[in-house]
Amino acid sequence: MIDKKLKNRSNFFWIYAVIFAVFLIIFFFRSSFSNPKKIDQDTFFEILSKKKIEKIIVKHKELVQVYLKKEFLNENENINNYDKKKFIGQQNPLQYEFEIGDLQFFQRKFEEYKKKYKLNTVIDFKNQQEYTITKFFFDYGIFFVLLILFWIFLFKRISAAGSGPGGQIFNIGKSKAKLFDENDDVKITFKDVAGLEGAKEEVQEIVEFLKSPQRYTKLGGKIPKGALLIGPPGTGKTLLAKAVAGEAKVPFFSLSGSDFVEMFVGVGASRVRDLFEKAKEKSPCIIFIDEIDAIGRARGKSSIAGSNDERENTLNQLLTEMDGFGTNINVIVLAATNRSDILDKALLRPGRFDRTILVDPPELNERIEIFKVHLKKLVLSKNVNIGFLARQTPGFSGADIANVCNESALIAARKSRKKIKNQDFLDAIDRIIGGLEKKNKIIKPNEKKRIAYHEAGHAVISWLLEHASPLVKVTIIPRGRSLGSAWYLPEERQITTPEQMKDEICALLAGRSAEEIIFKSVSTGALNDLERVTKQAQSMVVIFGLNDRIGNISYYDSTGQDDFNFSKPYSEKTAQIIDEEISKIISEQYNRSKKILKNNEEKLVLLANRLLEKEVLFREDLKKIFGERPFSDEIDDMLKKTADNIT
Structure with a gap:
């Protein structure tokens, strides 16, 4: 209804605008009718000698206006057909005008010409103001009235539009709530x-x-x-x-x-x-x-x-x-x-x-409830395990979970399925976390082999260490900016011990360790791993006070004011100790990962070859190579119940 009213107002606005433009054109066109042709005195006396002038008017002793006789209008090139029709039966129109210097000299010469050529031309003098208020109103009043009405209409329209879309000139101080x-x-x-x-x-x-x-x-x-x-x-x-x-x-x-x-x-x-x-x-x-x-x-x-x-x-x-x-x-x-x-x-x-x-990110039980809300509108198959999906999405917010559910429906529709399967949700999680899968990305055989061993190294260490996150699958299919990835099922902890943090660092360094063992060199593929490792080791030393040399000291600022403090909260000597301890933690875990991989080198090679063959391996494939995971817990028990859904 509001849009219709605004549309009607807009239509009326354009109608008034067109009418105003028409009157404006007529006004200026009308003004051009009375514009006389400029001549000099010699030309005037020449025309006067031919008995063509009806009368002249001398204004303010310096301007002479010349009016021709009707029978000579056709000869005047300044008069068009419209002028001729307009002035038939009316007073002769103004045709010429010119300026004079000495009025007495002009007047004597004019009288001489009248006597010489026996003229009846009338001369008149006007020294008073040409326009009176009444005459000015009749000549220009209509134009100004229309102009005033137009501006009143425009002002009201802007005021009315101020309360609707697009007009905020007069309600700019009003709330937008x-x-x-x-x-x-x-x-x-x-x-x-x-x-x-x-x-x-x-x-x-x-x-x-x-x-x-x-x-x-x-x-x-x-x-x-x-x-x-x-x-x-x-x-x-x-x-x-x-x-x-x-x-x-x-x-x-x-x-x-x-x-x-x-x-x-x-x-x-x-x-x-x-x-x-x-x-x-x-x-x-x-x-x-x-x-x-x-x-x-x-x-x-x-x-x-x-x-x-x-x-x-x-x-x-x-x-x-x-x-x-x-x-x-x-x-x-x-x-x-x-x-x-x-x-x-x-x-x-x-x-x-x-x-x-x-309002913190939802925990496991809360994610299960959020999944139930968003899954109500989806057509699901019987093998969808909500508990497993909730464990697959640690740190996900409610909006992220809603996105996973929607993405899974799009993936199932893309595959022409009638129901959404558990694998569609896993693919959706991979898509959101890792990015779009790039199967057509060209990778050289030697690079692909190095990627396979890198990801296999992560998988082996995470399988053999107690506190490392359980592996779900490992792949060498490029996805997003990564050339390969290993997916884990992290345990949700409220507190973390130094042993758990060291195991995670060791698992992150396993990719580069595997490259060094097999190829006797390392590559730039461990960039993300090294970044995470450095932050983890730094947090152990600087934030959580988990280092013996630094002691029970934390340089973390929970108030958020550290951005405004450009100086370090510790001395240069302490900074050197921090650097040494961070390097020590990383070096120890790197050597530890190399030692574990060397002891299991045959299984590492077997896993990498299968990864090159299948490109994607799941938890069941690792069980065939390594046997049951030596550190069983409640997460592992849950995965046993839902292993068929993963494969």
């Missing part, structure tokens, strides 16, 4: 939010505040003014906020922190005021500000003076509005960010955001 209420089709409750059990428990209390505030206020308690959702991208912060509004059944204002930002001074603060005014009218309600770090960044940390004044003004207005709420207003502000470390401290104090709710 989108309102969800009981009339909206978006209905989300806690049933639609899988996992996030801890976060749901905390926000459930906010729902109770909005549903029955008297339950808390009668005991003297105050309703919290705000809650801040903190977590990585895709973990469900926005979804959780919408579920709060759905459960409480109250109006829900949703907008982003960047919606307050504008190039004009004072607009951000004006939008904050307008937002809170609307919220008070809809009370009880919820205001949800997504990505609040866009305006909530800590003040006074910009290197350029005055570069963030407008953002700080917006933040100051937000702080004022939140602090100005009364206890009986029943408006709660929810905000979400994944960069809580850079937020202003005044924003996080009690009385503004009273609650800080952590």
Whole structure:
């Protein structure tokens, strides 16, 4: 309906524009009719001697206007057919004009010509103003009236469009928040939010505040003014906020922190005021500000003076509005960010955001619940194992899991299947983590052989070490930027011991160790492995205090202020010790991996040859070569139950 009205307004606008243009053309065209031809005095007296002039008018003693007789109009080249028709039966039109220097001399000469040629030409003098107000209005009034009406219409159109799409000139200070209420089709409750059990428990209390505030206020308690959702991208912060509004059944204002930002001074603060005014009218309600770090960044940390004044003004207005709420207003502000470390401290104090709710990536049981939600709409085969898929996706957020489910459906459809199989989910996980499979990539035989031994080295060490992640499959098919890869089923730990970290470093270095054992040289293929190894060893020494020489010291800054400190928090002597200990850890694990591979060189060669033959090997293939894994645990037991799904 709004689009139709805007369309009609646009049509009327063009009609008025065309009419205005037509009158403008007529005005200038009409003005051109009365433009006389310029001549000199000699030409005038020549025409005068031929008895063609009806009269002349001398204006202001210097300009002479010449009017011809009707019978001589055809001879005048300045008159077209339109002029002739127009002036039939009317006063003769102005034809010529010229300027004179001495009026007395001109007048004497004119009288001489009249006597000499017996002329009846009339001379008239006009020294007063040519146009009176009345005459000017009749000549040009219509044009100016149309011009004024046109601008009034244009002004009203811009004002009307200011409240709709595309017109923001007169409502630039208005809030851009989108309102969800009981009339909206978006209905989300806690049933639609899988996992996030801890976060749901905390926000459930906010729902109770909005549903029955008297339950808390009668005991003297105050309703919290705000809650801040903190977590990585895709973990469900926005979804959780919408579920709060759905459960409480109250109006829900949703907008982003960047919606307050504008190039004009004072607009951000004006939008904050307008937002809170609307919220008070809809009370009880919820205001949800997504990505609040866009305006909530800590003040006074910009290197350029005055570069963030407008953002700080917006933040100051937000702080004022939140602090100005009364206890009986029943408006709660929810905000979400994944960069809580850079937020202003005044924003996080009690009385503004009273609650800080952590929305972490889902754990194993929570991922199972999230998979169940997204699998409801999919056509699945019987061999799909949700528990195995949940273990295959450690660190995945809810958005990542939704992407896996969608990608698996696309892969199954690409293969013309009627149902989605377990392998389709595994392919989808590989696609998301590793990238697109590149089967047509040209690789030289000697390079392919080196890649096979590199990946086989990873597989052997991960199989033989106790704390290494269990292998799921290994492949030498290029995918994304990698030429080969080994897929593991990592154990989800809450704490990690030095032995576990060293086993992981050893498994990462096994690829380069296998290359050195077989080819007596190494290649650049271990770049990603070395990067991860260096970070792992560095964290053991510098962050977690797991080194004997450094001791129980951590140089980690959890406040996030280390970016502004350009000096190292330790001396040069300590820095040298850190470098030595990092190199020592890596060297020890590299020699350890070489020793293990040399003791199992025959099995390494057999595994690499089978990998060259099949390109993809699964856990069952390693069992045929190495036997059962010597370190069985609950993960291994789970894999035994679902091995048929993998193959």
